[in-house]
Amino acid sequence: MKAYRVGGAVRDRLLGLPGGDRDWVVVGSTPEEMVRAGFLPVGKDFPVFLHPATKEEHALARTERKTAPGYRGFTFHADASVTLEDDLARRDFTINAIAEDDEGVLTDPFGGRADIEARVLRHVSPAFAEDPVRILRAARFLARFAPLGFTVAPETLALMRGMVAAGEVDHLVPERVWQELKKALEMPRPSAAIALLRECGALAKLLPEVDALYGVPQRPEYHPEVDTGVHVQMVLDMAARLAPGDALLGFCALTHDLGKALTPKAELPKHIGHEHSGVRPLRAVCARYKVPAEFAAMAEIVCREHLNVHRLAELRPETVHDLIARCDGFRKPERIPLLALACEADKRGRLGREEEPYPPGALLLRLHVAAQAISAGHAVANGLQGPAVGEWLRKARIAAIESEKHRD
Ligand SMILES: Nc1ccn([C@@H]2O[C@H](COP(=O)(O)OP(=O)(O)OP(=O)(O)O)[C@@H](O)[C@H]2O)c(=O)n1
Numbered sequence: 001m002k003a004y005r006v007g008g009a010v011r012d013r014l015l016g017l018p019g020g021d022r023d024w025v026v027v028g029s030t031p032e033e034m035v036r037a038g039f040l041p042v043g044k045d046f047p048v049f050l051h052p053a054t055k056e057e058h059a060l061a062r063t064e065r066k067t068a069p070g071y072r073g074f075t076f077h078a079d080a081s082v083t084l085e086d087d088l089a090r091r092d093f094t095i096n097a098i099a100e101d102d103e104g105v106l107t108d109p110f111g112g113r114a115d116i117e118a119r120v121l122r123h124v125s126p127a128f129a130e131d132p133v134r135i136l137r138a139a140r141f142l143a144r145f146a147p148l149g150f151t152v153a154p155e156t157l158a159l160m161r162g163m164v165a166a167g168e169v170d171h172l173v174p175e176r177v178w179q180e181l182k183k184a185l186e187m188p189r190p191s192a193a194i195a196l197l198r199e200c201g202a203l204a205k206l207l208p209e210v211d212a213l214y215g216v217p218q219r220p221e222y223h224p225e226v227d228t229g230v231h232v233q234m235v236l237d238m239a240a241r242l243a244p245g246d247a248l249l250g251f252c253a254l255t256h257d258l259g260k261a262l263t264p265k266a267e268l269p270k271h272i273g274h275e276h277s278g279v280r281p282l283r284a285v286c287a288r289y290k291v292p293a294e295f296a297a298m299a300e301i302v303c304r305e306h307l308n309v310h311r312l313a314e315l316r317p318e319t320v321h322d323l324i325a326r327c328d329g330f331r332k333p334e335r336i337p338l339l340a341l342a343c344e345a346d347k348r349g350r351l352g353r354e355e356e357p358y359p360p361g362a363l364l365l366r367l368h369v370a371a372q373a374i375s376a377g378h379a380v381a382n383g384l385q386g387p388a389v390g391e392w393l394r395k396a397r398i399a400a401i402e403s404e405k406h407r408d
């Protein structure tokens with residue numbers, strides 16, 4: 001048996017990036033031999049094992065055969081006769097299909113190194129089409145590597161279009177879509193993922209609510225980029241810049257303006273009430289992908305409240321209090337800085353406005369902290385009980401917001 005490093009670890013080292021998890025492929029072995037050597041099998045469907053000491057993933061060299069449409073229709077063929085080249089051939093992208101042995105010797109039958117040099121994401125073989133998750137992986141890798149100059153090879157884009165047209169995306173399990181989407185939102189340029197999904201037609205199938213934003217105009221005085229889809233892409237990248245790796249903020253950015261796709265044509269380019277009309281499509285997205293509760297709750301807050309935060313300085317203290325209360329921001333204080341960041345990303349995610357300051361963000365944090373400093377304990381100390389505590393708290397917090405507002 002011989003083990004080779006493959007996939008992300010080799011790719012990232014060649015790109016000069018710090019290594020993440022290390023995946024191995026094992027050639028010339030059998031499951032029985034792996035177990036005898038002390039490897040721990042993981043899962044029953046995949047010939048994958050954990051190294052007894054390092055716990056790194058070791059997969060037997062394998063080929064895959066498609067048995068049914070969609071993600072579940074796979075059988076694996078793994079035996080000692082499957083070669084390293086056979087295994088590399090069934091992988092997704094050339095840059096992921098490079099193997100490295102213990103001596104650092106590379107096996108690169110598909111030109112992965114050349115594509116790393118040329119900054120191209122290119123599929124290895126037509127077998128790419130057998131796994132629709134790879135469409136999402138392409139999007140995620142582009143979100144990660146576009147800042148390094150990567151683009152998708154035209155023939156890979158064509159293949160992805162064909163896969164979407166053949167209905168491959170319709171069979172993706174929601175959990176897998178969410179998993180990959182969330183990872184894309186953690187990357188430095190999530191807009192590249194959304195744009196690629198749109199280009200190949202997958203966005204219209206997976207997130208029609210987002211796809212529908214393209215071509216919808218906004219008022220150029222507020223939105224020099226005009227197109228709502230372009231705006232959302234800019235907000236996504238601004239969110240990734242303000243809080244790198246924060247998928248929760250990314251999801252809020254992605255969904256904050258869904259209501260704009262529902263504006264009646266006659267009202268364009270104004271979008272009066274989009275913060276309310278956006279809630280229904282947002283909930284549809286969250287239900288479809290079983291989006292975690294805090295993602296759904298936070299995205300709904302950002303959708304409903306972003307206009308209020310933008311004009312925070314004009315709001316009366318009780319209105320600010322009630323806004324924070326609607327966010328449950330006294331019991332879940334971490335929500336308020338996130339709301340402030342999402343609104344900042346919205347404001348700066350506009351053409352030519354990227355470097356503008358966002359004073360409402362800092363103001364919201366200050367007012368929240370001031371209000372938060374008043375606790376129920378103070379009311380009880382003042383001899384209050386029952387509903388009187390809540391009333392006192394509200395008044396005291398409003399007063400705190402008022403005095404903080406006028407502090408300078
Ligand atoms: N649907 C998939 C999933 C994985 N792979 C192959 O398995 C490797 C490891 O997969 P994974 O760890 O998911 O991706 P990495 O490329 O290692 O990227 P990351 O840094 O995100 O782990 C990939 O490089 C690729 O060769 C594939 O071909 N098709």
Ligand SMILES: [Mg+2]
Nearest residue numbers: 007008021023
């Ligand atoms: Mg990996």
